[in-house]
Amino acid sequence: MKESGRKQGAASPCAACKLLRRRCAQDCVFSPYFPADEPQKFANVHKVFGASNVNKMLQELPMHQRGDAVSSMVYEANARVRDPVYGCVGAISSLQQQIDALQTQLALAQAEVVHLRVRQTASLSNHGFGPGSPNSSGSPSSKLMGSQVKPIFDMDMVVDQASLGESMWSC
Structure with a gap:
């Protein structure tokens, strides 16, 4: 059986690697926060922030703060998609x-x-x-x-x- 480079039994790449069409490594920074079954979550974040910037932001943060940072990015990205001019500021x-x-x-x-x-x-x-x-x-x-x-x-x-x-x- 061929192993995918991720955890054994988890053949599906995360939503980020799927969208970026790359192999999802075991130490992928995106996989804990962008599961494969929520592709739109990463698509909006990628559209607003870019994958490279999201990767840099997550790498610079301690592990215990990354979940909150991803939640904030997802919220801001969804607000930007709904209202491209004002985003979160418009909602507030x-x-x-x-x-x-x-x-x-x-x-x-x-x-x-x-x-x-x-x-x-x-x-x-x-x-x-x-x-x-x-x-x-x-x-x-x-x-x-x-x-x-x-x-x-x-x-x-x-x-x-x-x-x-x-x-x-x-x-």
Whole structure:
């Protein structure tokens, strides 16, 4: 039986050697990271970085860092194939815009909750259920609904305006 130069029983070359049409040696730097059953993974990395550059980068890194480096290269190469101009930066920018929009929506929702709680407190104070009234043991909403029902708004959890402003601008 003829041996392929790799581990015995592993006749298939790695995806890199297959694409580059060369013999896959036992000490091939690509084989642990680009298996034969994932040819597109190396194809994109090769298209963006080039096999020689990938080989140099992997050779310069310690063994324990090579897996992370390959994952990063694959991610960047896939992003470059999808968006040749911006690549990963485009994806990051898009996600940052989504975060900004969601933070604005959250701040508006928090402000609306504060506004509704203030209106509820004012309404309850006008009907004799305020903090200074004689029958104000317990929360005002539990007084209105009876003792068996849980209050809708617990006044102990009111968000103050200062923390609302801080959360709106903190990233």
